[in-house]
Amino acid sequence: xTFVIEQYWIYSENETYYVxxxxxxVVGSATNTLSLGxxxxxxxxxxxxxxxxxxxxxxxxxxxxxxxxxMHVKEAKNHGFPDRTKRYFELIYRKEDxxxxxxxxxxxxxxxxxxxxxxxxxxxxN
Numbered sequence: 001x002t003f004v005i006e007q008y009w010i011y012s013e014n015e016t017y018y019v020x021x022x023x024x025x026v027v028g029s030a031t032n033t034l035s036l037g038x039x040x041x042x043x044x045x046x047x048x049x050x051x052x053x054x055x056x057x058x059x060x061x062x063x064x065x066x067x068x069x070x071m072h073v074k075e076a077k078n079h080g081f082p083d084r085t086k087r088y089f090e091l092i093y094r095k096e097d098x099x100x101x102x103x104x105x106x107x108x109x110x111x112x113x114x115x116x117x118x119x120x121x122x123x124x125x126n
Contacts, residue, residue, distance in 0.1 A: 001098055003091040008084075020089045024069055025050035027060045065100060068092040 007017045025034055038048040052058055052071050060067040069091055076086045093101045 001093060001095050005089040005091065007087040021051055024052045024058055027058060065093060065097045
C-alpha cells in the first residue's frame with residue numbers, strides 16, 4: 001500500500017509534508033544521496049538544509065516494519081493559475097502493516113516534531 005503526502009493539502013501547505021522533510025534526512029543519513037541547499041539571504045552563514053534527493057528511495061525500518069519513502073517532483077498543469085510544481089512523498093508499506101503505520105509510525109513522527117499537528121494524508125492501493 002502507498003500513502004501519498006503532498007506539499008499542499010486542500011488550499012494550504014501540508015504540515016505532514018514538512019515533517020517528512022525534517023524526518024527523512026535523519027533516517028536516510030546512511031543513504032548515499034541527500035540534497036543540500038540554502039536560500040536564506042538574510043543569514044548567509046546559516047548551515048545548509050538537507051533533504052532526500054528527488055526520486056531516491058529511503059528505507060526506514062521502524063518497529064520491525066520496512067517503510068520505503070520516495071520524494072517526487074512533477075510540473076503541475078497550468079489551468080489559469082500560476083504554474084506550481086507538485087511535490088510529494090510516497091510512503092510504501094506492506095498491507096498488513098497499515099494500522100500500525102497509520103496509528104503508530106506516522107503519528108509518532110508527527111508528535112516528535114509537533115504534538116499539535118493535524119494528520120493530513122491519504123492513501124492509494126497498489
